[in-house]
Amino acid sequence: MSFNSLQYLVFLPLTVLIFHRLSNKYKPYFLLIVSYLFYLCTHILSPFILLFTTIGGYFFAIKISETISEKDKKSLLFTGILLNIIILLSCREIFKSLIPAIGVSFFTFQNISYLIDCYLGIIQPERNFLYYALYLSFFPKLIQGPIERASNLIPQLKHMKNTICEYExxxxxxxxxxxxxxxxxxxxxxxxxxxxxxxxxxxxxxxxxxxxxxxxxxxxxxxxxxxxxxxxxxxxxxxxxxxxxxxxxxxxxxxxxxxxxxxxxxxxxxxxxxxxxxxxxxxxxxxxxxxxxxxxxxxxxxxxxxxxxxxxxxxxxxxxxxxxxxxxxxxxxxxxxxxxxxxxxxxxxxxxxxxxxxxxxxxxxxxxxxxxxxxxxxxxxxxxxxxxxxxxxxxxxxxxxxxxxxxxxxxxxxxxxxxxxxxxxxxxxxxxxxxxxxxxxxxxxxxxxxxxxxxxxxxxxxx
Amino acid sequence: MKKLLLKSSLMIFFITLSLTILYFIPVNSPNYLASTIEKHNLLRKTLPPRIIFIGGSNIAFGLDSEMIQKKLHYPVINIGLYGHLGLKFMLNEVKPYIKAKDILVIIPEYEQFFGSLCDGKRDTLMLMLDVNPPSIKYFTLNQIIRTIPTLFNYKRRTLVYLIKGSVPFDPIYCRNAFNKNGDVIIHLRDWYQIDDAVAKKLKNKINPDKFKNIKELKYIKFQKQELTDTLEKLDFNREEIDLISSASIIRQRMGLPNLIAEKLNTHTIFLLNKFKLYARKRQAKVFFIYPNYSLREYKINKKQIISLKKELEENLLIEIIGSPENYVFPDNYFFDTNYHLMEEGRKIRTDKVIEDLKKVIN
Amino acid sequence: MNIFDDLNSIFREVFDDDTIEVNDSTTADDVDGWDSLSHVNLIVTIEQRFKIKFGTKELLTFKNVGDLRRAIERKLSGTGC
Structure with missing residues (x-):
């Protein structure tokens, strides 16, 4: 479902309407489900690749921050990055006839940036899987970026509960x-x-x-x-x-x-x-x-x-x-x-x-x-x-x-x-x-x- | 949120309103299908009893109505345009005009009986709506629903030309290709269709005035001798020159479905039978004639055509005149598809139709 | 010895602007010409002037002059890595 397609012109207002009707508790869940559905439209396998990447990033980040030894941290980071590069390369070059790897380069890059930021201690790893999954999959930026940093997007996703969308x-x-x-x-x-x-x-x-x-x-x-x-x-x-x-x-x-x-x-x-x-x-x-x-x-x-x-x-x-x-x-x-x-x-x-x-x-x-x-x-x-x-x-x-x-x-x-x-x-x-x-x-x-x-x-x- | 909803609804209303108004402003289109307006005028103004030919481009490009009119002493109207409109539409658009003593001759292309062509192709129907919005009354509900997603595509095209700079104009498939009875006559003399490879060679080398359709380089207009000379000067070899100037390159320019690939669709026969009953109520006669066809295609599709013939003979309520074989012609009689005849073939075909009709009319 | 005096003179030299005044909250956006290319030059100059050596990981975590100052102080007092 491309942004300039008729389907999206129906999908977007509908999603927005439901989103603002929901009670705050369910908003992130709703967005996550909708984002995965959105991604499903590109290929039946796509959401699984996304999910796999998300799980990988989530656990590696936590592991990195929990590890004390600098050497272990480094090797964890490199394994994490390597995993992303493997996903990216296999989708983009090796299996490109099987899976149309739309968006993969964007979310793997975000995943890598997240891992590195956690390693450097610039951000703390996100413990709530829901927000991390939403960070990677949020549908307006899923397919073609922007390549968001966790430090910009995750806090906003967390505060979504409190935002009252004003007319302006x-x-x-x-x-x-x-x-x-x-x-x-x-x-x-x-x-x-x-x-x-x-x-x-x-x-x-x-x-x-x-x-x-x-x-x-x-x-x-x-x-x-x-x-x-x-x-x-x-x-x-x-x-x-x-x-x-x-x-x-x-x-x-x-x-x-x-x-x-x-x-x-x-x-x-x-x-x-x-x-x-x-x-x-x-x-x-x-x-x-x-x-x-x-x-x-x-x-x-x-x-x-x-x-x-x-x-x-x-x-x-x-x-x-x-x-x-x-x-x-x-x-x-x-x-x-x-x-x-x-x-x-x-x-x-x-x-x-x-x-x-x-x-x-x-x-x-x-x-x-x-x-x-x-x-x-x-x-x-x-x-x-x-x-x-x-x-x-x-x-x-x-x-x-x-x-x-x-x-x-x-x-x-x-x-x-x-x-x-x-x-x-x-x-x-x-x-x-x-x-x-x-x-x-x-x-x-x-x-x-x-x-x-x-x-x-x-x-x-x-x- | 409410404020936004209210305002956007108001905006959507304005936009929809203007689009609706815009949609019903007719454009004076030079498009081939726009000739339907002239054809309907003919149906409206000509007094019965008349002979009305119903079908696709095989009758548009292969009948000499003037000749038939002279020989059979009836006014003749040829409403044939394009097979992709589907037989359903073609029958529906004639229905309101049927008067007592009219003679309706249906000559559909074989493809109308195979696959789903008789329902019409979406893009063609859409184009029809675009050039002549009132034609929506001949659409079935299903056809209207099918065309909605492409609504405006063609209307927009006329506007898009403002961006593209020029209106792509096909010298053959255009509104003024027809004579007053509704036959296409523009292709009869000195038009040669050239294929892409040749067009590429000719591009830049030849005086552009000689091409009617510069952008696509589809047809070239020359006296035969002049063409041969020009091509020789341009170092085309004998074989290529023959190919171009014989104009017998038959190809599926219209992209009609291959008969063999599709299944026989008995729904078409049902439609024809319904039409027959309708015409009978209005005291008009209906006849069925097989379309003209190229020998090469006939050989390929022989089995299908024979089974169709059998099916028609068993189930069609309309009187069938003649046989498929009678209307098979050598390939070099054809213009750009295996239904479109050039002058020689058109004359022979018309004679055969006259012969057949004489048997039943008088 | 005030680190800020030294830092100011280094910044003025590197970015060719005598009006620069840095403090803990100064970031790259506040200084004209401080981009990732000139940043290399800045770090090298700081290392030479203070006779210290930053670790690569450390260098990547600087968000503002404050981070930089604290790192320099750590190095000078001999604590940390």
Missing amino acids: TLRGGVQLFFWGMFKKIFIADNIAPVITSILNDINGTSGPVLLIITYLYAIQIYCDFSGYTDMSLGSARLFGINLTNNFNYPYFSPSTQDFWRRWHITLSGWILDYIFKPLSMKGRNYGNYGVITALIITFVICGIWHGLTLNYICWGLYHGILISLSFLTYKKWEKFCKKYKINQGIIYIINVFITFNLVCFSWLFFMTKTLSDVWLILSKNITTLLNFLAIHSFDTGISTCFIIVIAIFFFIEVLQAKFNIKAYFERQNVFIRWAGYYIMIMVIILWGNYGSKETLEFMYFRF
Whole structure:
């Protein structure tokens, strides 16, 4: 049951209604059952994998905290982590034809983070199995994240009993949900078929079209994933739960380092805390080399998390190298700008422009299946740019009208990032607000791309 | 919670209301099925006694109604459109128009008797609703329920073109493909269907004006000699040129179910019998004729067709004229499916229908 | 000897900002440029200045300057690991 499916539009309100009717005692039980039912919809075996992972994490964490000897603690931790990696790998790579491992990478990563946090003593292991199981399975974040930390989610689940959901909270949830739906169904899914059809025939597509597609893909992947996240956060809010935001206007980042603080925040936070930090601390006496090695290893692992293919590995490698370069040169670039007194705004725009292009290039690894395709598109893009966009055919299958709509969308994003236009909108009178909601929903219904099988999936389901 | 519920219900009400209004605004669609509006106008305006042909695309693409009208001296209406609408719908849409002394000739595709095609395909029915909302009155309750999940798919399509930039327009399957009796005539001359591999080769190499359907490159319009010359210039080999210009590549473009794979469905016969009783009450005559069929497909499906023939002869209340074999034609008479005839085949088929009808009418 | 004086001078040096004042509740969010990359540099500088060595596990548990200060004090007084 995908967030953009009709079933979910029935499932979610129904669940919310029942949830708020229940007495506090039963709320967590109800959510747990509903979450498992939700997961059952993906595959009959899926809930068992989830349950197995949950039990493993629960007992290992308690065992780790009860063990006194540091050595035993460590070996318990490693066994626990290994168990998760085995589950992840067997679902994702070995038995992938048997079990569609939707969501496995997300909950195993949360399980690992929980174990490590318990080992480090940052959190105490959860003794109540109910809350731990709900932490891993809470359905708004089960399938595609955000990758929540136990320290954020478990206390909220425990306080669920005391929260009285106010109108403002619920309204915020509904708004966020539909805003995400708008991004997914209207923007991302209208771009999707165009890109798919062009990728089927890269050789026969002209350079300018490929160049446009390169950028469109960046927009698609952002709207798809951040749209999903908004729907996820919106759904959770209807139960009075605040999940971590995954996106913070990543395409306005002035550096690749910054990009990774704003794109898929929970994943980058995870790899930063649990992979990069230990590695960089171990290598802290080797100066910049240590940092760079740690960065590259971290990002290659981040690439592998998306899938065990050469494309994803190269994508990780690329980002690792990019961040290393940015790490090495950022200070010099800043000094350069200070020395020649270049206007701050211009610097910002130049930085954002460079970062955005570097990131768009990295998406080529995501977009295509083989490295030769990446190379093909890249070389065609470069020739196009060298020929100053020699116009022969610009027919991408997307009208100027839609391009303008996308531009408007990003303009709204800028306004939201800089001036919080949402708050401004909410101060308007009821007619304007309702007109806004009405237009948005009608646009989703009339111009959205839904109903066909291909569009039903979110791109990050694969991971 | 209550406040939210109240407000969302109000919003849902507004949205539903606007969608309902929007739904019933008819669009002037260029779609092939939209020609149903013209066909129903014909049924409404033509005075009885008339000959009405009921069936799918085999009669749309294979009958010369003008010729029949000339030879039999009755006004002829061909309401055949598309097999996927299902025989149930086709019969229902004619019922209200039946008048005394009308002659109703039913020529369904064989597939209507196998599997569940006679109930219609969901997407096609939906498209029908989209181009002509009032046609919902010819739907059975079951058909309405079945089409609800895809409601708006097609209405939306017309709007989605604003995003996609252009309306995909099929030069053959379009509303103005028909003559005034309701026969498709647009395909009769100088249209060649090309397959994907050829289309790829032709793309970028040929003057785009020569293609009607640039986006999909399905048909190419040329005088035969001109086409051969062009292809030669483009280094196509002899074999490929023959293949393209003979236009006899028969394939299941419509994706009709294979007869062999499906089971005989006696419900269709029941429907036909019910229709016969209805027509009799209104003092109209009903006849059944077998559809035209390509020789290749006939060979493959012979067993099924013979068993169907036996079943019909035993149980059908409608008078059957002619035999299946009589309407089997060589493959090169066909256009793009094994039911759609080109000019030569269409003429022979029409003559045979006239012969058959002469036996029973006068 | 006040550890905070030393820490302030280290922070000012590492993050290139003479206005930094740290206290126990200061976190990475409060200091411009304190990210996981510069953090490495910070730790190395602290270790050199105080002539101590942190354990890897210890390093991963620092949430704020307070944690850091307590760890330094433990090291200097020779207790703990």
